[in-house]
Amino acid sequence: MSVPGHRLDRMFNPKTVVVIGDKGPGYQWLNNNKGVVEKGGNLYSVQVDPNQIEGIEKMGVKNFTSLADVPGEIDYALVAVPRQVAPLVLKDLIAKNAHGAAFFTSGFAETREELGIRLQDQMVTMARAANFNLVGPNCMGLYLPKAGVRFNGDAALVDDGKVGFLSQSGTHGIMFSLVSKANGVFLSRCASFGNAVVLDVSDLLEYLALDDETEVIGMYVEGVRDGRKFFQTLRMACERKPVIVWKGGQTEAGARATMSHTASLAAPQAIWDAMMRQCGAITTNNLDETIDVMKLIINSRRPVGPRMALLAQTGGQSVSITDAFAKAGLVVPRFSDQSYADLGEFFNVIGGSYQNPLDMAGTVAGKMDTLDRILRIVDADPNIDNVAVELSAMFAARSWRRDPKALDATLDTLQNYQQRSQKPLIVILHPAHEGEYIASIAEKFIERHIPVFPSFERAAGAMARYLAYATN
C-alpha cells in the first residue's frame, strides 16, 4: 500500500478486479486486465448475457451473473455496460462496498442530450451519497502496471514505474501509456478520468502526490470544475515532486461583461498559465514536450544552471545545436582557460573547433578514449553546468549499422560519464528521419538510462523546462 488510509488506496492497489459487461468477440477489457492474474490477483467477470458467457469462460475467467455473488472484496471494477444499465450497476457496486470503479460507459452529459444528463445526475447523486470512488464516466479508467490493470493490452506491466499520469482524454491516456514505454519512461499509476463527475483530477492528483512510488507526475487537462481545489492540490503536489501539466484547449473567452481594465485583460488561458507558474508546475503544450521533459527528469541529474557545453560532430551541426539551445534560453559560454589548454593538447583544429560548441568528429574519429577525454574536460570546467552530445544519425549511424559494437562503445562512454558526473547529460540523435534504424537502437539508450532526443530543439526544450523547475 502506498498511501495507507487514503480513500483511493485500495482502488489504486487492487487485488480483486471485476470487469462488468465485457463483450465478445474481442473481450477487450478482460484481455486488457489478464495481467491481474499474472500479478497474483483475482480477475472476475460479471455478465448476464448467456451469449457472452461461454467466450468469457473459455478465457479462463470466472463469470458471475450477479455482482453480489463475486467472492471477497472488490477493489476495482471496470464497467462497460450500456448507459441505461450503468446506474443499476453502480447501485450494486455500492451495495457490495466495492472500493472503486471506472465507467468506460459513455453517452452521458458529454452528449448534451436529456437522457444522458439525467443518467449522469442519477449516478452522481448515488455515488456522492455513498462516498463511492467513481472514475469517469466516459473514460478508459485505470492503468496500474504493478497490479496488472490496463486500458490497453500493449502497455507495459512493470513493477517499478516512477511516473504517474492523469488524462482527461482517453486517447491521450492510451497514447501516453504507449509512448512512455517507447521512451523507457515507465508508469506507476495512470488514470483516464473522462467526465470526472465524482472523482475529479484534483482527487486523483492528491493520491499521486502522496504516493511514494510515484516520483514524477504528468497530466493532460482541458479544464477543471473546481478551480480553487485544483490550485490548492497542484500546489501541494508541486511541493513534493515535479508535476508536468499539459493544458489542452484554450477556453473561449466568451462574452464577458467586464467593467474593469483588469477583467478585460484576464483571458482564461492567461490565468491558467499564471496559476501553473504560481504552483511551480512544469508546463507543456503537447505530447512530445510532455514525454521529453519526463524522460530527462527520470534519467538525468538535476540541473543547477543554464550553461551548456555543446559537443557537436560537425561544423554545421555545431551552429544548429547552438541556435536551438540559445533560443530555448540556455547559455553557451566560453570554456575555462584550463579547458582550452587541455583540449588544445590533442584537438585537431583543421576541420574542427574546440570553441564551445565543439566540432569534434574529426578529432574523436571513432576513438572512445578521446570522447571520454573531452567529457572529462567539460565535466571539470567550472563554466559549464550541463553537457549536450550530438550523435549523428546520418553519419555515425551508418558505421554503427556495419559495426554495432561501435554504438555500444559510444553508449558505454556516455553511460560512464553519466555515472561519475554530477552534470546532466542530454543526447541528441539527429536528424532522426531514418526512423526504422533509430527505433531499432532505442532500446540500447533506454537500457543505459541515457536520455536521447530526435532534435536539438526538443532536447533544448526539455532541458529549459527541467532547469526552470529545478531552479524555481
Next chain:
Amino acid sequence: MTFQSVLTQARSEHRTLLNEVEAKQVLGEAGVSVTVTTLATSADEAAKQAEAAGYPVVLKVVSPDIAHKSDAGGVKLNLNNTAEVKAAYAEIVASCTKAVPNANIVGVAVQHMAPQGTEVIIGMTTDAQFGPVMMFGLGGIMVEVLKDVSFRLVPLTDRDANQMINEIKGRPILDGVRGQPASDIAALKSTIVKVAKFVEDHPEVRELDLNPVFAYPDGAIAVDARIIVAEA
C-alpha cells in the same frame, strides 16, 4: 467610512461600482497608499478642499453614469489656485451634463496632483474557474497595446508578488532606462500584497483597478482607483 458602510451605501443605491472617493477610502484603510481624495458637491467646497489637499490639485467628476471621465470632459489637471478650481468645477459639471445628458453627477473628487512617476497598473478580477486573481503591469501603452501583464491567484505570497513584477516583459523599465529614475520595487510589491489581502478579506469585491499607480524611486501611490462589488 469602513468597507462595510461603503458597501451598504452602494447597495442601497443599487450600485456595484464604488466611486473613486469610496474606493480610495477603503483601500487607504487597508494600508494601500492612495492620494487622499475628497468629494466636493459645490465649487466653494472644492476650493476649500483644494486648499487642504495642497496645490496643484486635480478635479475629477464622480458619477455612476460616466465610465470614461476624460472623454466626457470630467477631468481637470494641474489647478493652482482657488479661481482655477472654481472655474474647473463649473466646467466639469457643464461638459459632463452635455456629454451624458441624464447623468447623475454626485460631485467632483478633489485630490492633490501627485508628481508624475512611472505608471503601473495593479488590478484584480474574479475568474470564473479560479476565483480572485491579481494583475500587475506597466501603465499606458504597455498595458493598452502590448497587454504586458502578469497574473497570480489570491491568496498571494511575497514571492508571488515578486514574480508578478519580474515576469512582465517591460521589467527593465522599472530599473530606470534612458535617464528615467528607478522604481521602488519593494513599494510596488507591498502594494500588490496589500491589495491582495484586501481582496481576500472582502469577498464582495469582484473587480478592482488601481490605474495608474505612480511608482517613484522611493514609494508608490495609487492616483486613481475603482472597485466593482458583487450584486447584493
